[in-house]
Amino acid sequence: MTALDKYQRLEAAGRWRGSAEAELRDVIVSFGDATIVLTDLRTEIPLSHWSLPAVMRLNPGKIPAQYAPGPDDAEMVEVDDELMIAAIEKVHDVIEANRPHRGRLRGWMVLLGLLIAAGAGAAWGPSALLRHAADIAPPAQRAEIGRLVLADLEKTAGTACSRPAGDMVRHKLAARLLGPEADIVVLPTAQQGARRLPGPITVIGTDLIGEGATPEILAGHLLAAQARAAESDPMLEALRQVGPRGTVQLLTNGSLPPAALSGYAEKLLAGPPPRPEDEPLLGFFARAGVSSEPYARALDPTGEAVLGLIEADPFRTATPKPVLGERDWAALRQICDQ
Incomplete structure (x- = not known):
């Protein structure tokens, strides 16, 4: 512009x-x-x-x-x-x-765009078409898709929680762990971990701020969601739900068909999010200045299934800076209180 x-x-x-x-x-x-x-x-x-x-x-x-x-x-x-x-x-x-004017020229341009997209789909196959659309999606489009996914999640899990003090803490935590443009959204039900949406939006539930949770455990789940997003682009995952036909519409006119993401929340919440590979995940912990052991112990108190995260903890012999102070943690835990 x-x-x-x-x-x-x-x-x-x-x-x-x-x-x-x-x-x-x-x-x-x-x-x-x-x-x-x-x-x-x-x-x-x-x-x-x-x-x-x-x-x-x-x-x-x-x-x-x-x-x-x-x-x-x-x-x-x-x-x-x-x-x-x-x-x-x-x-x-x-x-x-x-914008092309109405009439024959516009009709030909739309038809040409559809033919190009259809030709690309035929030449590459549906998977390559979706990957191409995800790769070229600008930040504003990713943010809009993330909003649509979040809206579908809220239909299933309830409206995102918001209280002034808690909102301040979640923004502060997002900036520290996930980046200056990131956002953390808290839904009023348990979500079995954190999920990264396009945007970038990371969604958590009350189980990560409730009884038995700690700021370090929450941070671990947030970083794990980041690591998963690096392995598998959330935009691409959303477009797999949309399908090739809806993705062609996104490529040609910049918008999705109505209800293209309807039901996607059920798939996202069907079970715990997959665990990322240990080595790249440990890199996220190291860069964020967070110990990986509390997160690992929360996944498996025995430590057997998460031994790599415990033994290679970047702060195994050092004390990292606290993720949140007591006052901030209390404010975040009350974010869903009415």
Whole structure:
């Protein structure tokens, strides 16, 4: 979006709600290259990321302008800053200017795109087509797919937990262990481990913050999810659920068919996530500054099945920095409390 360079790092005040029933809260609306970031005004914690091309205006011509991240999303933000409104409208103008016009040319272009994608599928086979789509998916598209997977998970496991103090801790923990763009989502039921979604979003359940859990055990599961994602791309796993036909649609017009990921949550939650290979996993522990033994003992108290993680613990003869302090750990454990 080079035509939008003058709007880079643009920020404005707004009022956001995360669902149709939620109350409006004050936020900072930040305009980026491909996303809009909504940040809590008081805590400075990011609350939501929206794909700029997908943002739609709910009340054209009215002020404050109301926007949603998509046609079927209950999230909404109000903005009355003229420059921010102009920036978002400019995005839509750029998209419209580059969109093929209706008529014969558009029909031929769509047909050509479908033929190219179909030809690629025939030449490579379905697996190669899915892998290609996962490889070229931009961050904003991965984030949107992750949101769709999370929405399907919430239908099965319940709405993600949120309390201000706990949210602050999960963002802090994600930044330390998983990266600055990562997010940790806590679902209100046991999940038998952590699962990495496209985005990057890592989902955990109450079993990892409940009785018998510790910050080190939680950290181990989070790092194991990262290691699994390095072995098997979560985007590719999601596209396997979508299938070749839905993936062709994603490649040609940037969106998935309705309900393309419906039922994917059942597969994700069918059993404990597979355990990654010890050697790369230990590398994640070492880089994060976390001992691997607490995680290993949580998997197998006898140590027999996890001997490699115990004996090669990068902090077997040293004391790592605590993952979380007592106060932060208590706040995270209360995140699902009503």
